[in-house]
Amino acid sequence: MLRPRLLALRHSRAFSLSSSLAKPKPSAPLSTTTTLTSPSTVLSTAFSRIQASSLGRALLWYGDKQKKRPYWTQFFSTVVIFLLSDLSAQLLVPWITDDDTTSHDDQETQLNNTQTTKGIPEKYTDNKETAKGILERYDPVRTLRHVSIGGFVAIPSYTWFMFVHNNFNYASKFLSIATKVVLSQVIYAPLFNVYFFSAQSLLSGASWTETLQRLQVTLPVSIVNSAKIWPAVSAFMFLYIDPAFRAIFAGTIALGWQTYLSWLNQVAAKEVRERELLASKVPV
Secondary structure: OHHHHHHHHHHHHHHHHHHHHHOOOOOOOOOOOOOOOOHHHHHHHHHHHHHHOHHHHHHHHHHHHHHHOHHHHHHHHHHHHHHHHHHHHHHOOOOOOOHHHOOHHHHHHHHHHHHHHHOOOOOHHHOOOOOOOHHHHOOHHHHHHHHHHHHHHHHHHHHHHHHHHHOOOOOOHHHHHHHHHHHHHHHHHHHHHHHHHHHHHHHOOOOHHHHHHHHHHHHHHHHHHHHHHHHHHHHHHHHHOOHHHHHHHHHHHHHHHHHHHHHHHHHHHHHHHHHHHHHHHOOO
């Protein structure tokens, strides 16, 4: 009796063991957790890469010089900006030539030729001297004049922007930024434009009357166009750019802006002189 029971027990255990081996084991649950990178980590990584690059080292060097010698740094930075802007205005925008280097007789001859074809002076945009080479068209005296004007205004401009930066800081960040932008547009922009166009005119040998006429042509246009660009640039700069790098950021934008002002100055000079030549031909 005992032997059959032992055989039955062994058979039952063997069947249970074979069933457990045949039954597939459940696989381990797949991990659904993924590593998410936060925006701050992405920005930190990008900033670290920029710092390690040649551009980053140049910016750090500039920031160090800005902290140690802010006035000299601003002076040389402004000189470079005005130099490049005049070069681009003369060489990259060649259809407006510098009338300061053209004699009165040559201007009268050009005007007479224009009158024989259309009866009225052609617009400056139609006067493209494409035959002139770059070196022949370039006027180094005009560049020197432009650079001198920029160097003279460098420190006053820096002092103004530091004054605005250190003051008008309210509890509301929006109010602070808006106040600084409005002050820059209402006070600094008109004064700078008056200085720039007046100095360009007087240093080129124009009279006070010609200078006033040039201001009448250039000021309204420049102030309106300035309001289209600089408020957004200033707001972005005050919000996101470190004070040590604001000058170089604004300088990058100012490179194109100064090119435009240099071009606009030549447009005004040409328009004023065309008026004078026409007035001299009117019988008294």
